[in-house]
Amino acid sequence: MPKTELHLHIEGTLEPELMFALAQRNHVNLPYASIDELRAAYDFHNLQSFLDLYYAGAAVLLTEQDFYDLTWAYLQKVHSNHVVHTEIFFDPQTHTLRGVPFATVYQGIRQALDEAQAQWGLSSRLIMSFLRHLTEQEGFEILEQALPFLHGIDGFGLDSSEKGHPPAKFEQLFKRCQALNLPCVAHAGEEGPAEYVLDALHLLKVKRIDHGVRSLENDQLLKQLVADQTPLTVCPLSNIRLKVFPSLKQHPLKQMLDMGLMVMINSDDPAYFGGYVNDNFKACTTALNLSDQDIVQLARNSFIASWLSDAEKARQLAKIDQIWQAWKLTG
Ligand code: HPA
Ligand code: ZN
Numbered sequence: 268m269p270k271t272e273l274h275l276h277i278e279g280t281l282e283p284e285l286m287f288a289l290a291q292r293n294h295v296n297l298p299y300a301s302i303d304e305l306r307a308a309y310d311f312h313n314l315q316s317f318l319d320l321y322y323a324g325a326a327v328l329l330t331e332q333d334f335y336d337l338t339w340a341y342l343q344k345v346h347s348n349h350v351v352h353t354e355i356f357f358d359p360q361t362h363t364l365r366g367v368p369f370a371t372v373y374q375g376i377r378q379a380l381d382e383a384q385a386q387w388g389l390s391s392r393l394i395m396s397f398l399r400h401l402t403e404q405e406g407f408e409i410l411e412q413a414l415p416f417l418h419g420i421d422g423f424g425l426d427s428s429e430k431g432h433p434p435a436k437f438e439q440l441f442k443r444c445q446a447l448n449l450p451c452v453a454h455a456g457e458e459g460p461a462e463y464v465l466d467a468l469h470l471l472k473v474k475r476i477d478h479g480v481r482s483l484e485n486d487q488l489l490k491q492l493v494a495d496q497t498p499l500t501v502c503p504l505s506n507i508r509l510k511v512f513p514s515l516k517q518h519p520l521k522q523m524l525d526m527g528l529m530v531m532i533n534s535d536d537p538a539y540f541g542g543y544v545n546d547n548f549k550a551c552t553t554a555l556n557l558s559d560q561d562i563v564q565l566a567r568n569s570f571i572a573s574w575l576s577d578a579e580k581a582r583q584l585a586k587i588d589q590i591w592q593a594w595k596l597t598g
Pocket of ligand 1: 454
């Protein structure tokens with residue numbers, strides 16, 4: 268089944284094997300003796316414990332080639348998962364604060380995205396994400412550095428530590444982003460409360476909410492999300508690894524789908540959370556007893572919520588319908 272991925276941090280696709288290879292290539296010391304020891308450290312108790320490791324791991328990324336290799340490895344994986352379109356986040360501040368120029372990060376990622384489009388017709392959008400644990404002023408500074416590259420940047424996002432860093436902190440920055448005429452999204456309602464989802468919609472004027480699972484705690488908000496068909500880019504395995512829900516069986520994905528919310532399945536940081544998009548589909552199908560119809564709906568939603576053109580969406584949705592009809596005939 269063709270599908271898109273709409274919530275993916277490129278730094279979160281850094282597999283331990285590549286992390287070790289880049290550490291060696293760049294003469295960076297890692298505080299782990301082996302790949303197995305590193306993997307054993309992927310035992311997170313909340314978002315922050317993951318972010319600490321994720322930012323430490325990103326320290327091996329120094330050159331344009333590193334960012335290319337990282338992105339290319341991800342694209343190869345999702346190409347084999349029948350992902351035909353991906354909208355990926357990159358966190359430039361994670362790198363510029365270590366002295367890596369914005370251009371190095373951007374150009375390495377961009378080259379890999381362009382090659383995937385040329386080789387496989389795998390289309391993409393690139394979303395520049397602001398780190399919310401930093402100040403709004405630092406957000407303005409990185410936006411300034413991004414201006415020469417805006418022709419290749421398709422939108423803005425907001426990620427990192429959610430609790431204590433509400434959307435209101437970035438209201439002026441997102442006003443500036445809106446003025447640049449690029450769509451905005453924000454992580455909200457992952458660990459933070461439903462009010463952060465409301466504020467991301469109303470103060471930051473975002474087009475999509477990343478995660479948004481804690482919207483279930485506010486009935487009024489749920490009604491609004493269903494009525495507006497606001498996409499929520501749900502990441503099931505991520506939510507389990509970061510202890511947002513105790514187990515996949517208790518994950519609300521199926522409930523959200525049945526309520527008519529515009530949800531789809533994404534991998535978030537697949538190298539850290541135990542799988543890419545198809546691994547998420549398989550795990551959810553088993554744990555939540557998803558029907559074939561549910562799976563088709565999730566794939567359809569991934570296109571509807573994407574930033575593809577209306578014509579391309581229609582083409583892909585027709586393809587899904589065709590596959591679905593043929594599947595039903597074979598029983
Ligand atoms: N939440 C917030 N920030 C992030 C995440 C996430 O799941 N992954 C990478 N940065
Ligand atoms: Zn995320």
